[in-house]
Amino acid sequence: MRGVKALRSSKLSSLPLRHFSTLTLSKSKKSAPSPPPPLPITANALRDSVTSSQWQFIKHISGELNPTLISNALPNLRSSPDRVLTFIENISPNCLDITCYSLVICILSRLPSPKEATQLLKQVISARVVTHKEFFDGLVSAREKLEIKSSIVLDLLVRAYCELKKGEEALKCFYLLKQKGILPKIETCNDLLSLFNKLNRTHLAWIVYAEMFRMKISSTVCTFNIMINVLCKEGKLKKAKEFIENMQCLGVKPNLISYNTVIHGYCSKGDFEGANKFFETMIVKGIEPDSYTFNSLISGMVKEGREKEVSSLLEKMKSFGLIPTAVTYNTLIDSCCNKGDLEKAFFYRDEMVKIGVVPSVTTYNLLIHALFLDGRMAETDDLVKEMAEKRVLHDVITYNILINGYCRAGNAKKAFKFYDEMLSRGLRPTIVTYTSLIKVLGKRNRMKEADDLVVEILRKGIFPDLIMFNALIDGHCANGNIVRAFDILKEMNKMNVQPDEVTYNCLMQGYCRESKVEEACALLEEMKGRGIKPDHISYNTLISGYSKRGDMDNAFKVRDDMLSAGFNPTLLTYNALIQGLCKKQEGVLAEELLKEMVSKGITPDDSTYLALIEGIGDVDGFLGRNDPS
Numbered sequence: 306m307r308g309v310k311a312l313r314s315s316k317l318s319s320l321p322l323r324h325f326s327t328l329t330l331s332k333s334k335k336s337a338p339s340p341p342p343p344l345p346i347t348a349n350a351l352r353d354s355v356t357s358s359q360w361q362f363i364k365h366i367s368g369e370l371n372p373t374l375i376s377n378a379l380p381n382l383r384s385s386p387d388r389v390l391t392f393i394e395n396i397s398p399n400c401l402d403i404t405c406y407s408l409v410i411c412i413l414s415r416l417p418s419p420k421e422a423t424q425l426l427k428q429v430i431s432a433r434v435v436t437h438k439e440f441f442d443g444l445v446s447a448r449e450k451l452e453i454k455s456s457i458v459l460d461l462l463v464r465a466y467c468e469l470k471k472g473e474e475a476l477k478c479f480y481l482l483k484q485k486g487i488l489p490k491i492e493t494c495n496d497l498l499s500l501f502n503k504l505n506r507t508h509l510a511w512i513v514y515a516e517m518f519r520m521k522i523s524s525t526v527c528t529f530n531i532m533i534n535v536l537c538k539e540g541k542l543k544k545a546k547e548f549i550e551n552m553q554c555l556g557v558k559p560n561l562i563s564y565n566t567v568i569h570g571y572c573s574k575g576d577f578e579g580a581n582k583f584f585e586t587m588i589v590k591g592i593e594p595d596s597y598t599f600n601s602l603i604s605g606m607v608k609e610g611r612e613k614e615v616s617s618l619l620e621k622m623k624s625f626g627l628i629p630t631a632v633t634y635n636t637l638i639d640s641c642c643n644k645g646d647l648e649k650a651f652f653y654r655d656e657m658v659k660i661g662v663v664p665s666v667t668t669y670n671l672l673i674h675a676l677f678l679d680g681r682m683a684e685t686d687d688l689v690k691e692m693a694e695k696r697v698l699h700d701v702i703t704y705n706i707l708i709n710g711y712c713r714a715g716n717a718k719k720a721f722k723f724y725d726e727m728l729s730r731g732l733r734p735t736i737v738t739y740t741s742l743i744k745v746l747g748k749r750n751r752m753k754e755a756d757d758l759v760v761e762i763l764r765k766g767i768f769p770d771l772i773m774f775n776a777l778i779d780g781h782c783a784n785g786n787i788v789r790a791f792d793i794l795k796e797m798n799k800m801n802v803q804p805d806e807v808t809y810n811c812l813m814q815g816y817c818r819e820s821k822v823e824e825a826c827a828l829l830e831e832m833k834g835r836g837i838k839p840d841h842i843s844y845n846t847l848i849s850g851y852s853k854r855g856d857m858d859n860a861f862k863v864r865d866d867m868l869s870a871g872f873n874p875t876l877l878t879y880n881a882l883i884q885g886l887c888k889k890q891e892g893v894l895a896e897e898l899l900k901e902m903v904s905k906g907i908t909p910d911d912s913t914y915l916a917l918i919e920g921i922g923d924v925d926g927f928l929g930r931n932d933p934s
Contacts, residue, residue, distance in 0.1 A: 346370070348377035355382055355392045363395050372402040379408040383451045386416045393425075403435050407443035411451050414458040422458065426465035430474075437466070437474040441481050456482075460493040467496040472504055479513065483520065491525055498531045507535045526552070530562045537570030542579065545570060559590075565597050572605025580605050596622075596630050603633060607640035612649075631657065631665040638668060642675035650675060666692075666700050673703070677710035685710065701727075705737050712745035720745055736762075740773045747780025752789075755780055768800065775807045782815030790815055806832065810842045817850030822859075825850055841872045848878055852885025860885055876907050884916040 346369055354362055355378070375396075382389050389412045393401070401409070406429050413422040429440065444458050459482055466475035475497055482489050494517050501510040514532060517524065529552045536545040545567050549559045564587040571580035580602055587594065599622040606615055615637065619629060634657040641650035650672060654664060669692050676685045689707070692699065699707075704727040711720040720742060727734060739762050746755040755777060759769060769777070774797050781790040790812060797804060809832040816825040825847055829839055844867035851860035860882060864874065879902045886895040895917065902909065909917075 346374065348374055349381075351375070351378040352381045355388050356385060358388065358391070360391065360395050363392065367396045367400065370396060370400040372400065372405050375400060376402075376404045376408060379405065379412065380451055383412050383415070383453070386412050386421075389413065390416075390421055403429070403439065403443045404447070407440075407447035408451065410461075411444060411447040411453055411458050414455070414461060415453070419457070419461055423461050423465050423468070426462055427469055430465060430469055430471070437477050438481070441478055445485070456487045457490075459485075459487060460490045463489065463493050464496045467500045470500065470504070472497075472500050472506060472509065475500065476509065476513070479516070483516070488520060488522065491522060491528065494522055495525070495527050495531060498528065498535075502531055502535050502538065505538065507539055510535050524555075524557065526557050526560055526563070529557060529559070530566060533563055533566045534570075537566055537573070540574060542567065542570050542574065542576075546583070559592075561592055561595060561598075564590075564592055565595075565601065568598060569601040572601045572608070575605070575608050577602070577605040577609050577611065594625055594627070596627055596633065599627060600630070600632050600636060604636045607636065612637070612640065628660070629657070629662065631662055631668060634662060635665065635667050635671060638671050642671050645675075645679070647672075647675055647679060647681075664695075664697070666697055666703060669697060670700075670702050670706055673710070674706045677706065677713070682710075682714065699727075699730075699732075701732050701735060701738075704732065705735065705741070708738055709741040712741040712748075715745065715748050717745045717749050717751070736767060736770055736773060739767070740776050743773060743776045743780060747776065747783055750784050752780050752784050752786060756789075769802070771797075771802055771805060771808075774802055775805075775811060778808060779811040782811050782818070785815075785818070787812075787815045787819065804832075804835075804837070806837055806840050806843060809837065810840070810846060813843065813846045813850075817846055817853075820850070820854060822847065822850040822854060822856070839870065841867070841875055841878075844870070844872060845875065845877045845881065849881040852881045852888075855885065855889055857882075857885050857889065857891070873905075874907075876902075876910060876913075879907060880910070880912045880916070883913060887916045 346366055351363075351370070351374060379389070382392075389409055393409055406425065410422050410425050410429075413425060416422065429435070435443070441459070441462060444462060448456075448458060459478070463475050463478045463482070466472075466478060479489060479493070479497060494513065497513045498510050501507065501513065510532070514528075517528075529548060533545045533548050536542070536548060549563055549567070552559050552563070564583065567583055568580045568587075571577070571583060584594070584598065584602060587598075599618065603615060603618055606612070606618060619633075622629060622633075634653050637653045638650045641647070641653065654668060654672065657664060657668075669688055673685055673688050676682075676688070685707075692703075704723055707723045708720045708727075711717075711723070724734065724738065724742060727738070739758060742758060743755045746752060746758070759773075759777065762769070774793060777793050778790045781787070781793065794804065794808070794812070797808075809828055813825040813828050816822070816828065829843060829847065832839060832843070844863055847863045848860050848867070851857070851863065864878065864882065867874065867878070879898060883895050883898050883902075886892075886898065899909065899913070899917065902913075
């Protein structure tokens with residue numbers, strides 16, 4: 306016990322020592338007298354042990370420490386924030402109550418950096434043991450007890466709530482500061498404004514800004530930039546420009562961020578010309594653009610479909626000594642991928658490599674996703690290999706794209722290979738990952754594994770959303786497990802996940818597969834009763850169900866209901882009705898439907914032809930006679 310030995314040799318003679326059992330060497334048969342009971346630890350003794358850094362001793366006595374003892378010792382340690390920090394690291398949190406924490410945080414706020422105090426503030430907030438008001442009052446009391454004049458700790462409380470994205474509590478503490486007559490620091494105000502901007506609660510940002518004006522808190526360039534961003538989010542670009550002019554009148558010089566924010570605002574709104582004009586104003590004012598400026602302009606240009614003009618913008622970028630970044634090229638690649646122009650997308654990828662810009666994981670994600678959508682699986686594999694060769698690590702988005710792509714292709718083996726790889730790398734699968742896997746398990750009639758997967762994700766604290774529930778219900782219905790599908794519907798209700806038209810369509814299709822069309826019709830009425838509007842799939846499911854059963858009267862009745870609901874018949878509608886009529890040898894009616902179908906510009910497909918061959922025979926002759934051209 307080095308700590309105890311050091312303590313004994315110290316000058317702290319007033320510190321009571323602990324008593325330990327010792328081995329007697331006496332040969333006397335008389336038993337050794339019992340050691341006296343340990344003396345209680347006092348606040349002064351605790352203070353002295355902290356001051357002299359007797360951490361081993363403190364650990365030894367930690368079981369006897371309590372909030373009252375600690376709160377009595379802390380005021381005499383206000384000049385030793387470093388030692389107080391080490392002290393709380395060496396004792397159990399159970400020894401501390403809100404009074405202790407408030408005292409400790411106030412003492413830590415005297416350190417040169419606010420990091421330690423802020424971290425402890427966030428820990429107490431996250432523990433949810435006190436309300437914002439109790440915490441604020443505790444810090445006020447601690448500040449008074451410690452005779453600390455600075456109000457920094459109260460500012461740090463507001464900022465800690467901001468860092469935790471707890472806007473309401475942060476705002477309430479801001480008002481508590483105002484009630485106490487304490488002027489919040491501008492950094493605190495900026496944190497509040499920034500939080501509400503990020504949370505898209507811009508009305509609250511304006512409330513805080515108005516309070517700052519009333520309290521005569523001078524805005525900085527950072528304050529103005531946040532409010533310019535707020536105006537741009539609200540689509541008030543004219544006012545954002547006026548804000549920049551007002552800054553200059555108030556003696557605050559707009560910086561690059563000020564101009565970039567407005568340029569980005571114009572581009573987000575799809576007004577490239579407005580952005581370009583403001584860019585020219587910025588240049589006249591002598592503010593040099595950066596890569597972000599040009600990336601915003603390029604993004605705005607491609608949004609307007611002006612890709613052909615991008616090259617001139619890239620040249621202008623180079624004229625300012627700026628090299629296009631991965632973000633620049635990713636913007637162009639994303640635009641090409643969205644338009645299905647993979648050739649151009651790969652052209653930009655090759656160009657960025659040529660000028661020495663390393664493709665990022667985002668570059669590969671965009672290209673891999675586009676290749677999957679285009680059904681070019683082999684090239685997807687090539688890109689995955691290229692990523693490995695260039696040591697570009699997959700992120701969660703990469704894995705989700707790969708897993709979803711292979712699941713859509715029905716390749717469960719490869720999907721689970723990437724899932725296992727994702728886990729081995731310590732990446733946490735998302736609900737999107739699991740939903741993709743459930744869908745492919747449904748395609749492979751492996752719904753027991755799908756159910757097991759849901760149990761696993763619940764164990765991990767991930768709760769299924771509507772899309773995942775729909776995938777589960779669809780899988781069970783497709784595999785003939787209609788009872789299990791309805792059990793899942795009950796689970797949805799228990800978890801307050803409201804079903805939608807997709808949920809009911811899956812269940813209706815499940816019933817129709819079992820020729821239980823009446824039950825499917827009852828579900829249609831149930832969904833209407835719950836305020837869920839049926840779509841064309843709902844009606845087509847019932848039409849197909851009745852047609853397969855040969856009940857054409859009800860099939861046409863549902864078709865009429867479909868028309869009344871505002872849905873036009875689709876290829877699936879006509880195919881189902883024609884197939885039903887042909888099975889009943891109603892060739893004349895099938896011909897009439899075919900005429901109607903062609904007149905409405907719906908082209909028959911293979912299913913239509915197969916049904917017509919059975920019911921009519923000379924399909925080509927019929928189509929020739931009725932060719933509108």
